[in-house]
Amino acid sequence: xxxxxxxxxxxxxxxxxxxxxxxxxxxxxxxxxxxxxxxxxxxxxxxxxxxxxxxxxxxxxxxxxxxxxxxxxxxxxxxxxxxxxxxxxxxxxxxxxxxxxxxxxxxxxxxxxxxxxxxxxxxxxxxxxxxxxxxxxxxxxxxxxxxxxxxxxxxxxxxxxxxxxxxxxxxxxxxxxxxxxxxxxxxxxxxxxxxxxxxxxxxxxxxxxxxxxxxxxxxxxxxxxxxxxxxxxxxxxxxxxxxxxxxxxxxxxxxxxxxxxxxxxxxxxxxxxxxxxxxxxxxxxxxxxxxxxxxxxxxxxxxxxxxxxxxxxxxxxxxxxxxxxxxxxxxxxxxxxxxxxxxxxxxxxxxxxxxxxxxxxxxxxxxxxxxxxxxxxxxxxxxxxxxxxxxxxxxxxxxxxxxxxxxxxxxxxxxxxxxxxxxxxxxxxxxxxxxxxxxxxxxxxxxxxxxxxxxxxxxxxxxxxxxxxxxxxxxxxxxxxxxxxxxxxxxxxxxxxxxxxxxxxxxxxxxxxxxxxxxxxxxxxxxxxxxxxxxxxxxxxxxxxxxxxxxxxxxxxxxxxxxxxxxxxxxxxxxxxxxxxxxxxxxxxxxxxxxxxxxxxxxxxxxxxxxxxxxxxxxxxxxxxxxx
Amino acid sequence: xxxxxxxxxxxxxxxxxxxxxxxxxxxxxxxxxxxxxxxxxxxxxxxxxxxxxxxxxxxxxxxxxxxxxxxxxxxxxxxxxxxxxxxxxxxxxxxxxxxxxxxxxxxxxxxxxxxxxxxxxxxxxxxxxxxxxxxxxxxxxxxxxxxxxxxxxxxxxxxxxxxxxxxxxxxxxxxxxxxxxxxxxxxxxxxxxxxxx
Numbered sequence: 001x002x003x004x005x006x007x008x009x010x011x012x013x014x015x016x017x018x019x020x021x022x023x024x025x026x027x028x029x030x031x032x033x034x035x036x037x038x039x040x041x042x043x044x045x046x047x048x049x050x051x052x053x054x055x056x057x058x059x060x061x062x063x064x065x066x067x068x069x070x071x072x073x074x075x076x077x078x079x080x081x082x083x084x085x086x087x088x089x090x091x092x093x094x095x096x097x098x099x100x101x102x103x104x105x106x107x108x109x110x111x112x113x114x115x116x117x118x119x120x121x122x123x124x125x126x127x128x129x130x131x132x133x134x135x136x137x138x139x140x141x142x143x144x145x146x147x148x149x150x151x152x153x154x155x156x157x158x159x160x161x162x163x164x165x166x167x168x169x170x171x172x173x174x175x176x177x178x179x180x181x182x183x184x185x186x187x188x189x190x191x192x193x194x195x196x197x198x199x200x201x202x203x204x205x206x207x208x209x210x211x212x213x214x215x216x217x218x219x220x221x222x223x224x225x226x227x228x229x230x231x232x233x234x235x236x237x238x239x240x241x242x243x244x245x246x247x248x249x250x251x252x253x254x255x256x257x258x259x260x261x262x263x264x265x266x267x268x269x270x271x272x273x274x275x276x277x278x279x280x281x282x283x284x285x286x287x288x289x290x291x292x293x294x295x296x297x298x299x300x301x302x303x304x305x306x307x308x309x310x311x312x313x314x315x316x317x318x319x320x321x322x323x324x325x326x327x328x329x330x331x332x333x334x335x336x337x338x339x340x341x342x343x344x345x346x347x348x349x350x351x352x353x354x355x356x357x358x359x360x361x362x363x364x365x366x367x368x369x370x371x372x373x374x375x376x377x378x379x380x381x382x383x384x385x386x387x388x389x390x391x392x393x394x395x396x397x398x399x400x401x402x403x404x405x406x407x408x409x410x411x412x413x414x415x416x417x418x419x420x421x422x423x424x425x426x427x428x429x430x431x432x433x434x435x436x437x438x439x440x441x442x443x444x445x446x447x448x449x450x451x452x453x454x455x456x457x458x459x460x461x462x463x464x465x466x467x468x469x470x471x472x473x474x475x476x477x478x479x480x481x482x483x484x485x486x487x488x489x490x491x492x493x494x495x496x497x498x499x500x501x502x503x504x505x506x507x508x509x510x511x512x513x514x515x516x517x518x519x520x521x522x523x524x525x526x527x528x529x530x531x532x533x534x535x536x537x538x539x540x541x542x543x544x545x546x547x548x549x550x551x552x553x554x555x556x557x558x559x560x561x562x563x564x565x566x567x568x569x570x571x572x573x574x575x576x577x578x579x580x581x582x583x584x585x586x587x588x589x590x591x592x593x594x595x596x597x598x599x600x601x602x603x604x605x606x607x608x609x610x611x612x613x614x615x616x617x618x619x620x621x622x623x624x625x626x627x628x
Numbered sequence: 629x630x631x632x633x634x635x636x637x638x639x640x641x642x643x644x645x646x647x648x649x650x651x652x653x654x655x656x657x658x659x660x661x662x663x664x665x666x667x668x669x670x671x672x673x674x675x676x677x678x679x680x681x682x683x684x685x686x687x688x689x690x691x692x693x694x695x696x697x698x699x700x701x702x703x704x705x706x707x708x709x710x711x712x713x714x715x716x717x718x719x720x721x722x723x724x725x726x727x728x729x730x731x732x733x734x735x736x737x738x739x740x741x742x743x744x745x746x747x748x749x750x751x752x753x754x755x756x757x758x759x760x761x762x763x764x765x766x767x768x769x770x771x772x773x774x775x776x777x778x779x780x781x782x783x784x785x786x787x788x789x790x791x792x793x794x795x796x797x798x799x800x801x802x803x804x805x806x807x808x809x810x811x812x813x814x815x816x817x818x819x820x821x822x823x824x825x
Binding site (some may be wrong): 055094132133137201204205206208209210212213214239241242243244246247248250252254258259262277278280283286287290471537 | 649650652654655658659661662663665666668669671672676677680682683750753754755756759760761768800
């Protein structure tokens, strides 16, 4: 770092850190404190978990689509979980459903998405050398890693992993007698989740601090890319809601392991009364959903942020309603905390209270619709480039709308009585949150792959991957609305209790399962593309998407500290695409207004006077200049 | 000591940062937010559960009142330590921070005695949630207080090595802020338990 100003003595008792020290293999690639390496670690771990998590859904989809099919061929993997008649063990089915939910929501779409892109993009897009605390950031990943190891080990134990659904409602989850998975599997689940929460808190604290404290010269909040706004609000949501889940889990641990009665009231099992008195299982649901609902937005907001960036860049148009986008994200983040009881309409809640929560829930449609409209109006008459990232972003908008519309139906407390815990709910949240954020994740990987690895991904494979996934996901989840309206409950191993469920929708279920297998298969195209391009992909250029944001001003493969010299200053917002009068159809954030008189608007000409200040200001947030 | 002060005086004026808070202090505040949410969840769970009836009424052992007094004193002494550091009064600083640390340990011991008295009163961890919550609140607070003691230990070490002084206040500020927070958190929990027991 030639430009590090060592003459600047901040403090006699702190010393300038030497940033040139070559680090060992372990410190560079494994226990790294560099945000880019940690982001890649999160990405790779997230991909592994996604394969496991989606793979599980394929196994239980086989059971649902083809209930009589012989699963003997799965014996090498599942062993005893395939019983003597070559059928899937019903308890293991429940465990699969539980683990699919847990893995996808927490490990893939929370850690894999936020962990990858918040870590990777926040310092690069706000103009920082690294995260506020590299050490806490490293700790965050390794807590996640250990949480993952523990969760994975629960798959291998004899009684199987947790089987009470990803929401782990007591008393099912609190009593080991309830289900094989409620024994050791549930204990491991709770330990793993406690570590995961710590990991997310460490990560989130870092993201918030970095966005607030380490922005470069000129990077005001009103010039932040929408990705950063989204990651920032996501981290705030996590910071406020994850401790509540920790409380809930802690009390559940006490109930399970020490015999307290927070969630357990008078219960008889096999005619025998348990000693527990005076607990309240509904209490757990309140605590769980106080996290659980913001969690939906923790999963969704980063994907929406990534989409904002990709759609604007590839439409070659400024994002429509930049401030409206921020306001709607703020609105969503605020409302996220006061709607949790819409998951509990059928718990015997006071109907008046239910109608309040219904009202608050339906209000979320407003900011969500603002976002959807803004995406469409950004696309409108844009000079659209259909890169794979762009296709996945447009796919996200499609899922967000079609899944969001059913949210209006479910948010209605009267309709929810019929639809609660049916496949309609499954269809709703898989579209609006599952598939949407997965598409956001994939779009992000396609878009920032060149920055991460210095190479491009194959576009043709990307197109095939997109169309198979897009069509496949609609084929999986659209029919589920019908089975849900017909009353098919979710999480059931087989529909044999009633005559009518035995005969109808068997073809539809088979169709859904085939579509699921096709969509899952398409993801292997992505995996091949990812790992092939990692080593053999076309070399990336400096700014392959002709994008405005700061990360494309770094070297093609940024080193430690991201920028070799001074961190560039920022003079304009990140969405100056196709500005009338400008020579190029993009003007990066680092170009001052004084250099673009041909395209400036009157109020921008007035800003030229202040540019000298920004340019000459010392970057006091530059971590290389600060004593550690 | 004189050498120490001399080198301090030669330091040029530190430039002001764009945001007046340094990242480490900011991280502390965010950490405090997460602890607040943890206890907010716990106390609201308490209220929700209590409203459902079947609630054990018992007297809170008086030792919790005394321990509160000790913790408030420790909060005053850490502020005294901070004031001493600002004025470069190293001996006072060392005394004050040591008293704080000892008071913190005393508080923990008294909390434990409180548990012993609860057991004597036949209020157990396992049983009516009214009692269980009492143990969870005090236990979780004690857990955080131990983390506060660890932070304090680092500040203690630094001040004995004369690394805490008027130009290097971050460490003592962080320790003091966290300690004051733990104090206020306990006062909140204590008043809450008295009012809603």
